[in-house]
Structure formats: C-alpha cells, structure tokens
Amino acid sequence: MSAASEAIIYSKKICMLGTFGVGKTSLVRRFVHRLFDDTYLSTIGVQIYKKEIADLNSAKGRPLGVNLVIWDLANIESLTPATRTHFNGASAAIVVFDLTRPETFDLKQIHLRTFLEVNPGAQVIFVGNKTDLMAEGPDEKALVAIAGEYDAHHFLTSAKDGSNVDEMFQALAANVIS
C-alpha cells in the first residue's frame, strides 16, 4: 500500500491555437499516435486527444505523471460564445505558426488574448512548424520576438519528420506541472 499512496498524477488541459493549415492537428497526431499524413483535413470544431507522460520528474522519488488532454481547436476567425467555451479551464496553449507563411504569425487572428483572459496565468508555448520545408534553415527572428513579448518558450518543429515534437510537448508538460 505504501508505494501506492505516493503516486501522483495530474491531468492538464492544453489548447492548440493557430491559423488554419499551420499543422496543429499534425503536431498532435505525431505526438500522440506517432503518425503523419500529407493530406489536409481541416479540423471543424474540436478534437480531443490524450496522452500520458509518465515519470516526468522523479526528484522526490515518487512517480509523477501528467495526462495531457489536448484540445485541437479549429481556427475560427470570429469567436462565438460557443467556441470560446473551448478555452475554459486550460493550463496551457500551444500557439503554432507555419514558418512558410509569415501571415500566420498574426496573433490577433488566433485569439491568444481571449485565451489568456479566460485562463489568466496559463502557460503559452510558441511553435514554428514545418522546418522540413525550410531549405536554408528556418528564420527564427519573428518567433523569438513574439516569444520574448510573452516571456515564453519557443520551439522549431516539424510534424513531418518529427523533429522537436516530443521535446516541445515534454517541455510543456514539465512547465504545467511546476
């Protein structure tokens, strides 16, 4: 019994934000199901995924795990009261940009401010996705500037070749726990 009572598990809700086609769904699918698909099926409404990350931090000698419950939201240009409720109770947002499309870096479009109004104190991570398409290496400047503004972490990822995807989610999990 004694081992049992020391287990700690947290469940955290995470929202994926970003303009259409930036790769929100692809990142989640890569992370949760280890899959990638070139075809584009735009998300309507919301899809929910879950992944347990075990043994995040055994510093205290206890098993510590996080259930990430990931809400993959459709990008909706104008928020309605109904779509706004999707933000409720989230611990973090992953804001995804498409490195090949500078216009996706417009934060107004993705309602980050509303998200933070609904969830003051939530963590935010900024992600520049599709590094595999950047022949001369990704241009990080815009990403760094935005992340700096919010005092947040940023990551360069590719859902296609998988680079940095696990690292990004792991870092987020560690962040929402501490």
Place this chain on the structure above:
Amino acid sequence: MAETKSENLHRLRRLMLAADEARVAELERALVRLSDRISDTDDWLEMLDPVIADALANKISESKEEMAEALAPVMGPALKHQIEEAKDDIADALYPVIGRTIRRSIAESMKQLVKTVNDKVDKALSFQSLFRKMKSKVAGVSAGELALAESLPLTVHEVFLIHKQSGILLNHVSSQANGESSDQEIIGGMLTAIRDFAKTAFQSGQELSNIRYEDLQIYLEDGRHAYLAVVCTGVANDEFLARLKLTERRVHSQFYRSLRNFDGDVAAFQASRIGMAKLLHDFGTDNEPGSGARRVPIWPAVVLLLLAAGAAFYYTGLADKTIAWFRARPAQPAPLAVDAAVLAAELTERLQGKVTSDLAGIRFVVDGQTLALEGQASSAEERIVIGHTVANLSPARIILNNLNVAAFPLHQAEARLRSLRVQFAADSGDLAPGEMHKLREVVTIMKTYDIPTIYLTGHTDGSGNEALNLQLSRNRAEKVRQHFIENGIAADQIVIAGLGASEPLGNNATPEGQQLNRRVEFSLNTKDTGDNRDNE
C-alpha cells in the same frame, strides 16, 4: 517544395474546400437521418395517442408542436441553400439552427414523455398491459418481447465525474471488468464540449441534462465545479434522479476545496469513487464485474449515443474522433517488441508486496506502438502505480492503462476499512505524515454505506511501560474519534478502545515493526477488534 508560397496557398485552399465538400455531404446525410428518426417519433406519438390518458395526450401534442417547430429550420430548404452558399463557414451557418434543434431536442422531450408514461404506468398496472398490447400491435413486435424491454429496470453502467470548466476526468467507475475504453479522458472532454456548446446555444441558459440514443442515455447532473455523467439503460425514476443529485452534492461538499482550487491533481478525488461506486452498485446490476452477459457491449453504444447528439456533434467535429473509434487503428511504423512474459515477471518483481492487486492477472496487449494493460487493479491508486511501473519497464511510447478498478460492495468496503490502519508518530498521539487521507476515506465509507457504528482500537509499539502504553493507545483512538466527529460522524456512532502494546502487528525489535504497531484500527464489529490481521 518547389512551389511558390502563393501556389502553396492555392493548393491549400483547394484541399480545404474539397474537405469541406465531403463534410457538407456528410452533414446533409446526417440531417436526413435525423429527420427520419424524428418522423418515426412522430408516428410513434400518433400510434400511442389513442391508448393514453387525456393528460398525456395533451403533453404529447405539445411536444409535437415543439418538434415541428424545432424541425422546420433544420429541414427547410433555406438551410440547404445556406449550406450550399456558406461552405466556407458551415459552422457559423449551422450554429443558430442547431441551437434551437437541441433546445427542443427530441431526446429531451422524448425522455420526458417516456418518463411520464412510465410513472403513470407504474400506478396503473392493468393499464400497462393494454398499453403494451396496443403498442405491439401497431409496431408489429411480439408483446412478450416488449414486456421484456419494458421490465428492464434502470441500470447504471458507467459513472464519470468531470471537472466542469476543463472537461478533465476526475474519476470514473464502470460496471464492466473490461468496460473501460482506452480514453475515458476523451469522453470527459467530448461531453464537456457538447455541454458547453448546448449551454451557450440555449439562450435561456439551460443545462443539458440528458443525452439519449435508443435505450441508452447519459444523465448529466450539474454541480458548481464538476458534474456527474451517468451512462445507463432503462428509464430513470425519481429515486434515481434524487440519488444522482445527492451523489453530486456529496462530491461537492466533500471535495469543495480541491474542486475550487483544482490544478489537475486528479488523485485528490480518489475517494469520490466510493459514492460513485455506490450509485453503480445500487442502480446497477446483476452485472458484477466479469460476470458479463450484457445485451450490447456498452462502449460502442456510448459512442453511438454521443454521435446521436447529432447535429451538435457534427458542428463540433467530434464525430471524426468517435467514428475513428469504430475503425481499426491505422497501421503503425514498426510493431512494438514486447515480451509479455518478461514484462510480467519484471512487474511482479518491482511491485511484489507493495500492491494488493493481482499482478499475475494483468494482460499486456500490443497494438502497433501501443501497449495496453488489461485486468483488475484493487484500487485507483494501484492502477496508477502499475501504469507508471509498466511505463518505466517497457519501451512503449503509448501505454493505455485499461486496468479496471472494481466497484465495491459492502463486504469489500468493510475489508477496505480494516486494511486502512492509520499509523502514528513515536510516543505521540499525532498521526504519522501522509496518513490523513486514510481518515478521510473512512469517513467517506461510513457516510456512503450508512454504517451505524465503527470501532476504533488504538495500539502502541513495545517500548515504554504498560500503563503509559494503554493510555497512549487510547489517546490515539481518541484523536481519530475527534477527527470523525469534526467531519460529521455522530459521537454515539464511535466506540473506542486502547489495547496498549498487547497486540503487535509487526516485530517490535525493528523500527519498521514498531511503526506498524503504532496504529489505530477500524472495524464494524466489536468481536473483530484486535483480531483483524486478515491476509493481504
């Protein structure tokens, strides 16, 4: 990659529209299905009309109007046109329509109707057989078959406790040994999305209280910070609804602080399981875990039910996810190499003696990259520990913890009480660190099972003199008694005794043994006190 950005964008748009076209078609099909169902319902109402009392008939014609009204916008050609026109913005186009449809939802009014009918029928048995005959005549089913369906009592299959804001699953109990789907957490999120959607769509601010598909329903009992979702078959009676409400209230009063300050720590809600299990137990079933014969496997049915929340579902896009559940997982890159026998041996080695669950009974099922654990854990805590241990031992990246924790009947609750010995600090009437949760669990068990009297027996280790030890052991029991009284147990329900060092559990020559001996034990029966070293 050779494409320019604008070409890319163009391609993207095209792909997007193509996808939407498929969705529009799907939506249209869904609407047609919905309308079919609804017109069936209409027939049904008509055929019932002659057999039921006036008051009911009124009720039905009311509902009919409501239905007609609700349907008009859905089926109206205007909508089809609207969809055609607004492919880019389907969601927004459907939003107001769906809101009204759900508000007057068939599910709601039919549930109301069936409940009213059943309540009446309960009161007039002779009426029931007439009703049944008429119904079967019109419907062309044998009267016996219908009688069977109607006599099916309300059966609760699953109880979910869900955090209202985030949709995070706080606890879950199932009547089925393997009743858990891989992702109850996802169900929690889906229900919450539907609920929130419905709530904002009803301008009147009504809460969705029931989702129904054929004979399966989900009752939603709303509380301030969390809600209960109960999956059941049969029609709820007032007793059940009252109990559901009571269970929700108890969860809120017991966990108020954890709920208000919820930070994702679901372990804090473990004890809520007891009340939920009680609901399952009292309104369940002969379906003890494992005994198994059920007409339909419940999970696909739950998913169907959620699908039947229909239009809202399509709107929120959750349909994709649920449909996916019916399909086999797509092929994964390289299958996971897991040797179940080795893993089982390692797991046993790690956890032997630390947990009470039947480790040998755990099965490891590999599906692509996923490793699923199946079997029983003896408590929610152990379920987590086993999951974590397997995560450490195996290379699998995705571990589905499908271990089920059985809902426990009274005799198990009693066994649980006995196993909950609280330990104390040396030479002191203070609890050892980390023991408080046991007291909370005992209080919950007492309240949930309406236990009339509990016997507390204090013990000490072997050091010190006998008179002092007797006093100390009594003080320990008294300490626990005080805690119980503060938490709503009446003083006359508690009987305490102190046995000093006379009944050691552990070896007083070792510090561990001494710690084991500094304890208070619980029992429901006075004869048991001091004699409850049940085998664990």
